[in-house]
Amino acid sequence: MNPTLTDVAQRAGVSLSTASRAFSDPDRIGRDTLRRIIGAAEEIGYVASAGRRSRSGLPTRSATVAMIVPDIGNPVWASFVKAAQAHGWNRRQTVVLTDTDGSPDREREIIGELHERVDGFVVCSPRLPAHDIVELCGDTPLVLVNRTSDETSSVVPDAADGLRQALEYLRVLGHEHVAYAQGSPLSWSNQTRVEAIRQLADQADIELEVLGWQAETVAGGQAAAASVVASGATAVIAHNDLMALGIIAGAAALGVEVPGELSVIGIDDTPLAEVGRPTLTSIQVPMSRAGVMSIDMLHQQLTAEPGQAPAEPRAVTLPTQLVVRQSTGPVAGWTPARRERSDG
Secondary structure, three states: OOOOHHHHHHHHOOOHHHHHHHHHOHHHOOHHHHHHHHHHHHHHOOOOOOOOEOOOOOEOOOEEEEEEEOOOOOOHHHHHHHHHHHHHHHOOEEEEEEEOOOOHHHHHHHHHHHOOOOOEEEEEOOOOOHHHHHHHHOOOOEEEEOOOOOOOEEEEEOHHHHHHHHHHHHHHOOOOEEEEEOOOOOOHHHHHHHHHHHHHHHHOOOEEEEOOOOOOOHHHHHHHHHHHHHHOOOEEEEOOHHHHHHHHHHHHHOOOOOOOOOEEEEEEOOHHHHOOOOOOEEEEOOHHHHHHHHHHHHHHHHOOOOOOOOOOOOEEEEOOEEEOOOOOOOOOOOOHHHHHHHHO
16 A cells, blocks of 8 residues: 555654645755654655655645545535535645445445545445444544544534424425435435434424335436325425436326425425426535535644544534425415414
C-alpha cells in the first residue's frame, strides 16, 4: 500500500495540516519542523504526484477524501457532492467520488481498497451497519451522512419532523388513509422513516398502509403504483422524489388522476420536483448544507494534533421543510365543514 500524508504526519509527530504545508507552502513552517516532515516522508517512501510541486521543488498534495454514495444517479447526491467538493477545495481537501450502487459488498470492497490510500472518508447512506463501517475505516477519519453512530461523527436530516409536517398537511386536506412507499430494506433512512411515520400516523389518527420494499428509483415507484391504488389510500408518501415521480406516472397509466384521486408526496425536494406535471410536493432536505458540514467535521479530525485526545463524535441533525406544490390536494368531496363533523 502506498503511504499517505496521514502516515507522514504521524511519523513526524505533526498535524495533517502542518504536514500538508510542508509540501505546499514550506516557507510557513520552521526549518526544524520542515526537516522532520521531509525526513519522515523519505523514510516511509511518500511521494506526491510528480506533476504537483511547490515553489521549493518539494512534492505537494492536499488531503484526499473519499466520498462514497449509494447511487450517483439520484439527483439528491448531485447537490451534496457539488457543495462538498467546492468546500473541500477551500479546506485543501481533494474529494474523490465513488458509487456503491446500493451494494453492501461493494461498499466493503471500496473502503477496503481505499482506506490506506486516502486521508478521510465521507460515507453516505451506507448499507453496511455503522459499526462495520467504523471498523473498516480503522484509524482513517470518518464522517457518516444519513446514518448515526456512537463511534463517529454524523450528519442526518430530521426526517421525522418532515413526515410530521406532511401528515398534518394531508390531515388538513381531509386525508385519513395514507400509504407509505418504502425504499430499500438495507436503507437505515427507510427503516427510521417507517418507524417515525407509524408513530406519527397513530398520533394523527390516520390509517397508515406501509407498502413493500421497492428500488429507490422511478421504476421502483412505477412498480409500487398498483399497490398504492389497491390499498385504497387517498394519499401516499414515497421514500424519495424518484419513487414519488414513478408513482405519479404509474397512477396515470392506471387511470388514476393526481391529485384529484391520489395525492403524492416525495422526500428530498430535488430539482426534478419542480419540472414534472404535476409539480411534486416534497419534504425538503438541505443536502448542500449537509455536504459542507460533512467536510467541516472531517477537517476537524484531519487537523487534530498528534497525541491529542480524539474529540467526542458529533451528531448534527439538519431541519427539513415540507414544500407544497401541485401533486397534493383535498380528498374528493371533502369540505372544511365535513372535517369538523368528523373531528366532533
